[in-house]
Amino acid sequence: MNFTVNGKQVTIEALPGEMLSDLLRERLRLTGTKIGCNEAECGACTVLVDGEPVLSCTYPSAKAEGKSILTIEGLAKVSGDALHPLQQAFIEHGAVQCGYCIPGQIMTAYALLQHNPEPDSQEIRRALKDTLCRCAGYPTIERAILDAAQVARRGGRLRGPQVAEAGGSEKVVGKLRPRPDAVEKVTGAAMFTDDLHFPGMLHARVKRAGVPHAIVKRIDTSRARALPGVAAVLTAADIPGEHYHGLVIYDWPSLVGVGERVRYVGDAVAIVAAETRQIATQALELIEVDYELQPVVSNAVQALSPEAPQLHERGNLLKHIKVRKGDVQQGFEQSEIILEHTFHTPSTDHAFLEPECCIARPLLEASGAEKMRMEIYVGSQIPYADREQVARALGWPVERVRVIGQLMGGGFGGKEDIAGQVHAALLANATGRPVKLLFDRHESLVVHPKRHATQIRVKMGARRDGRLVAVETELFGDTGAYASLGEKVLTRATTHSSGPYEMPHAKADCYAMYTNNPPAGAFRGFGVTQSAFAIESMMDMLAHELNLDPVELRRRNALRVGSITNTGQELRESVGLMECIERVDAEMRRLAGGDPFAPRPAPGNPHKVRAWGFAAAYKNTGLGGGAPDKAGAEVELFANGELEVRTSSAELGQGLVTVLQLIVAEEMNVPPSQVRVLVMDTDLTPDGGPTTASRQTFVTGNAARHAAQALREAIATTLAEKYDLPPQQIRFVEGLAQVNGHSIPLGQVVQLMQAEGRQPRAAYEYWAPKTNPLGQGGDMHFAFSFAVQAAEVEVDRRSGEVRVLRVIAANDVGKAINPLGLQGQVEGGVMMGLGNALTEHFIVEEGRIFTDRLARYRIPSITQTPEIISFVVQHPVAAGPYGAKGVGEIVSIPTTPAITNAIYHATGVRIDRLPVDQEQIATALKSGVAGQVGGD
């Protein structure tokens, strides 16, 4: 058949069952078109066919006959410029984060502009309705399209983003700077793992148990092995090294062998590598497995009961976590009011748009098999942990494994654990060939660790004036089949469970339980998302009982400098909570006009009612709890004057690469464009530790800053010796070293240094301030970020439907090093919090997963995006780079309780179970259970 792609004639035979996306990606190697779901839900695969946008994942390639196809790779050519105005606008506005959805966003927007050159916001939202972005840069995407449209119509320049700089004395830190990888992400040139191809590469698939709890009685792979095109079929018996993996505890079997226990539906029993993915899939069906089914443990409360089946040798209790301050019994006796309530939060999924993919590539050395190395290409949040786990499975020393981190299409905590890395490596080792293991969306949803489902009981005692006296919490956390980071996550849930408030008496007990549900692990917010919902709901309930303004109640109890937290930590600096409260409160009252918490009928519709809700939160930066928290970075100067900063820390879309580029540029006094960033390669970059706990700007930022300073000093020393001057007289200005009035381009120093036997690079291993384990008092964390949000909702009193209209957010981030990236984090964080409140529910019943496709697991779309008003509060932390502390998680935490508190104010219905159930609201309003605050 014949058709054109991006103006070029193509003659190729369509394959049976082939979709256009496969033809483009696999056979024409136009990998800019992405596959997010393969079920026509996410929009990432959008291309234009004869000028109309289509989802290429469900468009048979045979239908392309005679058509003209335009993909992201051809867009720039259409405009005749280096970049189409849409591409340029996406870059400048900071609409590009992880970049995975961007080709789909831009192609959909382009199609819209072809039909409607002057769209308004509503038309843009309608057109992009199902083109999903999990970084949730929807507001910036919308602004970028509006800006690009006016340039496309009238020419001239983009208006650019309206984002405030951080202020301060720095030259580049705190200024607006597009991401270093933005251009490749808007042109389709960016390579994600599934975009890579190696000669001779095999395709792997995994036989999943499909039953939640069972003992494997028999595995027969003989028919699968006999299938032509199958290169290897492996079971547990074939693992040369360690059979288990895990981030803290090695309790997760890479393959469940005969006689062993299946603990969740996603457990692997066999793996296949074949010449094509189709053959691998056929082989899976030929593998026979017999199971002896076992009773299922389906929630954390059940797991603790003595009758529950025991899932691990050590029992079902992963950890009992305790927080003790003062004496709550005494505290409740002193209290003038005591409230108690229980809350439930569900499991949720990260739903990053790039499903997991890994390629293992064996390097056969001439020196023999025992020297063979394994390269692992993967988007991973912790490359060094992957290396360790893969090496142990292979039974190799870690040096023989190299993890080469790839661009990540989102992570949010969901790419910290092993997904396909071990399986791909085992198959590559067995076959001696590169092996790609790609999860489809279904497998991604079933297999990787989720957010912990929790049950949280809060008992709160206070004085009549609102001052908290005692807070007691009891949490049950469902960590699923395997530990993953469950203990750490639930420790954070527990220590944060009395909220960002000071009280003399606090007690918290958390039971981290194993069940037969998918494992639960890290997910943006790391346990605090759950406990913040409980405690912030309680704070509003207390304010209601005391007839106090909810903001005033928080003011009276807020942590401030000098406060002692519930773990016994004195906060000595950088507590911006009060400023966050005041900024949000002032803006909320300005917008609301009257009492923001009083229900108001929506204009023109007596059945709809509006009100505001308020919530505060805090979140640690860094690992804390006594864990050594360090990061390494290296900075090198090249003869062309460019610098490179290297660290294994992960870029998952959040903008670490921009932060590192700005920091090194600042310290070396060069333009940011002169600084390259290399991340996530265990051979080439020093260990930056896990990208989790909102820690990288702080720890790797510090490491990069110190490394750059060390390099600057080494350069100064070299020049000082050559020109016989004190080093402090050497100045660095705009990429030049100034010596005695002469300007020497930095690149020339490279030769000078090398001539003297010095390397033009410096490495630094940064150790964050020491922390204490929980229970010992003192500093459990070296920094906390604070945030306050107010949300305005509109509730339809008849249907119970909830819409979020506006969100005001203030975040104390210490220092905004990368304000454009920070805006993306804030807006995306609010949207993720909104999804957590209203749309997201990972449904598991008796260990079986219902939400096993994107059509059943709803993440927020652009149509649900409220107006987001952001205030950046900067209370610097002395040890942070330029005063900065963590950003990635805090931005998302207060959103959910702000929304549910607003629903209460609008309707009198108290939401104590997530996600918000519109039917519950409608039923409560109808039956009159809710307080009659709205009127009808």
Added chain:
Amino acid sequence: MSINAHPELPEFDYVRPATLMEASRFLAEHAGEARPLLGGTDIFVRMRDGFYHDKYLVDVKHLDSTDELSYDPQRGLKLGAGVNMNRVMASPMVQAHYALLAEACRSVASYQLRTRATIVGNICNASPAGDTIGACLVLGGVLNVHGVGGYRQEPLATFFRGPGKTVLQPGDIVTSIEFPPAPAGAAGVYIKLGRNTWSDLSIVGVTVYGYADAGRASGYRFQAALASVAPTPLLVPALEEHLASHPINAEAFRQAARLAQAACSPIDDVRGSARYRKAMVRTLTEKALQMTWKKLGN
């Protein structure tokens, strides 16, 4: 609830017959393993999920008049089976005379899917939740069907037999849908209640259509169709009769909404309880009637 093995898309043959008769014969000969292909927005997802196992997909989009979108003041509107929803929405003739149809299309899925999704495809899927079906029912749609015996017509009102089931026989291909000329000044609305935790799939959909009609005691004819609350898309004759014979006022609309509620038989499922759905049918029907009344200039 069992875990789905979620296989890759099975291999299938894409068949492009030269004539309608060839297509009908092929489909009849391969009954149970061949399926006509229109937009293909649902078929491939269902094949990947293992719900469909067809070996042949027979593309009928290019045949005969399947590409036709035409309007004649005497004969009405004809939409070929291959006419995509974006084209329907953009048509000035549709906007002028069948605005309800454009509104229903707008509520379907996404911009990209509507490039390929067709109204006839939506109808042939026979989902009780089909967004455009209500509009087609109240507008009096009639399907032109080509089978091994040639052409025949099927009124939409008697087309559905159950979820996913229709009167079509192997070899039958719906080539187009026709609508009679719309009465002057007619107006309608489609209200779809979704659920935040769910995709676009409606948990209740209400279509109302009305126009002045001197032949009825009330001076008006109103019709309503309900989605997602019965095994098939549902017309509500009781509502039509009530509003034909009672003076049009708020109480009449309230009573009509109660009749709509009584007419439906929703089930409990993971998206919503039957009770909630019934309550919402009443609420949304009343709202849709009032909105239509306003559009009629009252």
